[in-house]
Amino acid sequence: MTGKEHKSICAFLIDHRLNQQELFEEFYDHIVSSYEDRPDKAENIHSHLETVLKDLGGKKGMRKILIARHQAYGRVYSKRLKELFWSFFRWPMALYSLLILGTIYLLTLIFPTQQLFTWLMLLISLAPITIGGFFALKFNRKCRKEGKIYRSRVSHSAALKPALLLTFPIHIWNLSVTMFGSDVALTLNQNMALTTVFTVLLITFTLTCLRLMTEANTEKLTTS
Numbered sequence: 001m002t003g004k005e006h007k008s009i010c011a012f013l014i015d016h017r018l019n020q021q022e023l024f025e026e027f028y029d030h031i032v033s034s035y036e037d038r039p040d041k042a043e044n045i046h047s048h049l050e051t052v053l054k055d056l057g058g059k060k061g062m063r064k065i066l067i068a069r070h071q072a073y074g075r076v077y078s079k080r081l082k083e084l085f086w087s088f089f090r091w092p093m094a095l096y097s098l099l100i101l102g103t104i105y106l107l108t109l110i111f112p113t114q115q116l117f118t119w120l121m122l123l124i125s126l127a128p129i130t131i132g133g134f135f136a137l138k139f140n141r142k143c144r145k146e147g148k149i150y151r152s153r154v155s156h157s158a159a160l161k162p163a164l165l166l167t168f169p170i171h172i173w174n175l176s177v178t179m180f181g182s183d184v185a186l187t188l189n190q191n192m193a194l195t196t197v198f199t200v201l202l203i204t205f206t207l208t209c210l211r212l213m214t215e216a217n218t219e220k221l222t223t224s
Contacts, residue, residue: 001032005045009035010149012049016062021143021153023069070154077158077212085208096207101200108196117199124202128163128209132156135217159216163209166202 009031013019018027035048043051056062088097107116140151 001036005035008045008049012053014149016053016059017066018062019150019152020157021148021150022073023066023154024150070158073154073158074161077155077216078162080215081162081208081212084211085205088204088208097200097204100203101196104196104199104203117195120199120203124206125167128166128206128213129160131210132160132163132213135213136160139217153216155216156213159209159213162212163206166206166209 009028012031013024013027018024031049031052034052035045038048053059053062056065087093104120136152136156139153139156143151
């Protein structure tokens with residue numbers, strides 16, 4: 001494999017949006033293997049790439065493969081997300097959930113309800129996205145330093161998607177405060193038990209997302 005052939009394969013993969021680590025490495029290895037095993041050794045890399053593209057169903061076929069791979073990673077990380085979430089309600093992780101519950105209850109006795117939940121919703125919304133962004137930036141810098149063609153991972157994207165759901169609570173909270181003002185704090189006080197449980201679930205889900213992103217940053221889950 002010459003340097004020019006390597007660059008041609010890399011350009012081919014980038015052109016077809018296979019520019020994330022897992023997809024890039026999978027298809028790069030596939031192309032290199034098929035090129036080395038080609039029956040006609042006189043076939044150059046450009047002709048071989050055209051053959052590969054045709055065998056994969058052309059541009060539409062490549063697009064379908066790309067979507068299928070992302071969906072596969074999404075299913076794997078969704079399954080893992082559920083496993084991690086429910087682990088907080090089993091021993092010994094249940095101790096953390098009880099600790100969170102007790103902490104939230106004590107905080108409601110110390111701080112004004114509306115102010116407390118404003119900060120909690122903000123923390124819940126921003127923490128996973130901030131950590132996910134840190135991991136993505138760290139990986140990007142590592143790839144640049146090592147001269148990699150890709151700059152991101154499918155697993156990072158798949159692990160971050162559930163965390164994006166956590167941006168809704170702060171928007172709903174802000175909308176509620178804007179529309180109903182001081183009535184929101186009164187409603188929370190009147191339903192403190194339900195509000196506390198709901199907040200604990202949100203915090204638990206936030207911690208779950210953080211654990212999932214940490215796993216995605218340190219190991220690869222198989223999509224098979």
